[in-house]
Amino acid sequence: MTNILLHIFIYEFYIMYCMKFPPASDIRKRRKLLDITQAELAEASGVSQSTITKVEQGKISASYSTVVKLFETLERMGDKKKEIPIMDIATKDIISVQEDSGVHEALEMLRETGFSQMPVLKGESSVGSISEKVILKLLNSGRSMDQLSRMRVSEVMDDSFPTVSENSTMEGVSSILNTSNAVLITRKGKIIGMVTRADMLKLV
Numbered sequence: 001m002t003n004i005l006l007h008i009f010i011y012e013f014y015i016m017y018c019m020k021f022p023p024a025s026d027i028r029k030r031r032k033l034l035d036i037t038q039a040e041l042a043e044a045s046g047v048s049q050s051t052i053t054k055v056e057q058g059k060i061s062a063s064y065s066t067v068v069k070l071f072e073t074l075e076r077m078g079d080k081k082k083e084i085p086i087m088d089i090a091t092k093d094i095i096s097v098q099e100d101s102g103v104h105e106a107l108e109m110l111r112e113t114g115f116s117q118m119p120v121l122k123g124e125s126s127v128g129s130i131s132e133k134v135i136l137k138l139l140n141s142g143r144s145m146d147q148l149s150r151m152r153v154s155e156v157m158d159d160s161f162p163t164v165s166e167n168s169t170m171e172g173v174s175s176i177l178n179t180s181n182a183v184l185i186t187r188k189g190k191i192i193g194m195v196t197r198a199d200m201l202k203l204v
Contacts, residue, residue, distance in 0.1 A: 024067050028056040030074050045073035084170050090185050090193030096121050097130065097153055104149040106130050117181055120157045126184055126191060128157030166192060174200055
C-alpha cells in the first residue's frame with residue numbers, strides 16, 4: 001500500500017513540475033480575473049469552499065486531481081463569461097450629436113453626461129465620432145477654444161466607431177476594443193447600444 005501511495009505521489013509530482021502545470025497559486029488570480037466567488041467555484045467544481053480557501057492561501061498542498069479540477073472548472077466558467085450577450089453590458093441610452101451641431105454643443109453634452117466620447121450622426125447613421133481627446137488635440141495644435149466653439153462637429157470629428165451586430169460575441173467585441181475606444185451595436189442597421197473599454201473592464 002505504501003509503495004502504491006509513493007508511486008502516486010511521484011506521478012503527481014512529475015505532472016505538476018515536469019509538465020509545467022500552472023501553480024495552485026494561480027487559482028485565485030484566475031478566479032478574481034473572471035469575477036467568480038469561491039462559493040461559485042466550489043459549486044461548479046465539487047471541491048469544498050474551505051479547501052479552495054486553504055489552497056488559495058497556501059495553507060495546504062492540493063493534489064494534482066484537485067488542481068486540475070479547479071483549473072478546468074475556471075476555464076469552463078470563463079468560456080461562459082465570453083458567451084454573455086453583448087447587450088448586457090452595452091450602454092443603451094446612447095448620447096450622440098448630429099454632424100451639423102456646433103462643437104460647443106458637443107462639448108457641453110460631454111461635460112453634462114460625463115462621457116469622454118460619443119458618436120456623430122447624420123440622421124440615424126453614424127458618420128464619425130467626437131471625444132475629449134480630439135478636442136484636446138486641436139487645442140494643442142494651436143486652435144483656441146473660441147475658434148473651436150464656432151466650428152461644426154463635422155469639421156473636427158474623428159472616424160466612426162466600428163459597428164457590430166447585437167449577436168456579436170463578447171470576445172469579438174473585446175478584440176475590436178484593442179484598437180478602438182468604443183463599438184456601436186446595431187440591429188437591422190439601427191444603432192441600439194454602445195460598448196466602451198470601460199464597460200469591458202467592469203467584467204474584470
